[in-house]
Amino acid sequence: MSLVRQFREGAVDFFASFGAACLFMLRMLADTPRALLRPGLIFRQVHVVGANSLVLIMMAGLFVGMVLSLQFYNTMAKFGAEQSLGPVVVLALVRELGPVVTALLFAGRAGTALASEIGLMKATEQLAGMEMMAVDPIRYVIVPRFLGAFIAMPLLTAIFNAIAILGAWFVAVQMMGLDGGQFWAPMPDNVDVFDDVLGGVLKSVFFGAAAGLLAVFEGYRAHPTAEGVSRATTRTVVITAMTVLVLDYMLTAMLI
Amino acid sequence: MNRSVEFATGLFIFLGLLALFFLITQTTNIQAYGGDGYTVTARFTNVGSLKARAPVALAGVTIGRVENIAVDPQRLDAVVTMTIDSRYDRIPFDSSAAILTSGLLGEKYIGIQPGADTESLKQGDEILFTQSAVVLENLISKYLFDSASGGEE
Numbered sequence: 324m325s326l327v328r329q330f331r332e333g334a335v336d337f338f339a340s341f342g343a344a345c346l347f348m349l350r351m352l353a354d355t356p357r358a359l360l361r362p363g364l365i366f367r368q369v370h371v372v373g374a375n376s377l378v379l380i381m382m383a384g385l386f387v388g389m390v391l392s393l394q395f396y397n398t399m400a401k402f403g404a405e406q407s408l409g410p411v412v413v414l415a416l417v418r419e420l421g422p423v424v425t426a427l428l429f430a431g432r433a434g435t436a437l438a439s440e441i442g443l444m445k446a447t448e449q450l451a452g453m454e455m456m457a458v459d460p461i462r463y464v465i466v467p468r469f470l471g472a473f474i475a476m477p478l479l480t481a482i483f484n485a486i487a488i489l490g491a492w493f494v495a496v497q498m499m500g501l502d503g504g505q506f507w508a509p510m511p512d513n514v515d516v517f518d519d520v521l522g523g524v525l526k527s528v529f530f531g532a533a534a535g536l537l538a539v540f541e542g543y544r545a546h547p548t549a550e551g552v553s554r555a556t557t558r559t560v561v562i563t564a565m566t567v568l569v570l571d572y573m574l575t576a577m578l579i
Numbered sequence: 580m581n582r583s584v585e586f587a588t589g590l591f592i593f594l595g596l597l598a599l600f601f602l603i604t605q606t607t608n609i610q611a612y613g614g615d616g617y618t619v620t621a622r623f624t625n626v627g628s629l630k631a632r633a634p635v636a637l638a639g640v641t642i643g644r645v646e647n648i649a650v651d652p653q654r655l656d657a658v659v660t661m662t663i664d665s666r667y668d669r670i671p672f673d674s675s676a677a678i679l680t681s682g683l684l685g686e687k688y689i690g691i692q693p694g695a696d697t698e699s700l701k702q703g704d705e706i707l708f709t710q711s712a713v714v715l716e717n718l719i720s721k722y723l724f725d726s727a728s729g730g731e732e
Binding site for chain 1: 584587588590591592594595596597598599601602603605606607608632634686
């Protein structure tokens, strides 16, 4: 009995949250044109969420590329297929790993920062103070943060991919002794600029919108207490990770 | 906004665009879309696993790409449209095209065998002499049936 009720409440809660997030998105879109009139606010957020995540993304990209190359090299060498290493690594990165891992790291690094910042602004009644002064917090606080995340994500993904490919090259060519030409030469025949690279960019655009929306949404609707802010931060990571993975499957199914 | 924030943001956006440029130019077939060329067609009875954007090679050097593969509903054969780089505009008109495989299990590509005509292939021309893809199953079944009938004699 209580299990059924719990399930029903969970389902109601899920759809209510989903609907609230969609309505919040519409509200932000309505305010976006006016927020674009103040690009300074947006670029400050590009700095906060993008430039500050740069070192993390680059380190993660380097090691993801290196481990990918190491694993594939050892497996493919058994079949004598080392010359396919370059295209395999690049396709895995630009199509899947790059956008997804970047989005997950982004949720952990920048999403939590956004959610807790907005939650704290709410807890300390800064948002209410803005409303008192007839300053719309959606327009001047929320939308610039969302747009910052939206702009930063594709750029971070591109940097992640580029560094990861260089890391893969380093392991394959410098450490394992694969010929550099064998690594680079088969790529252009196997990697398509529209299907693969720009498809990955399109994914990261969607992930940027999802991660940005969920972070500001969770921050904005946080309970204005210390506990509420910490809960919103946790929820941001969990929900963004789930959304990104589900969205990834749906986008992949559509792009293929 | 202070100067170091501006610097970091600018650097970040610059690095992002640079990375995208690197990905597009270094790892993809972007050259296949650029550059001007002329298109020629060729008819094959069987294209095997030839795909659009497969290379067109002359003497082993890629000189163009397959644009499109379609079936002619009247003659029931495959019409392959390919774009050849305009630098290679002196390919004899009576050259032949064959569908070849790079390596034992590699990708299919079109190999051009030059002829001796003084006239060159131009935009919209058709390569008249073609050789279809070798389908491994046909080859094996031919071999099997040949040896079976040979045994009876």
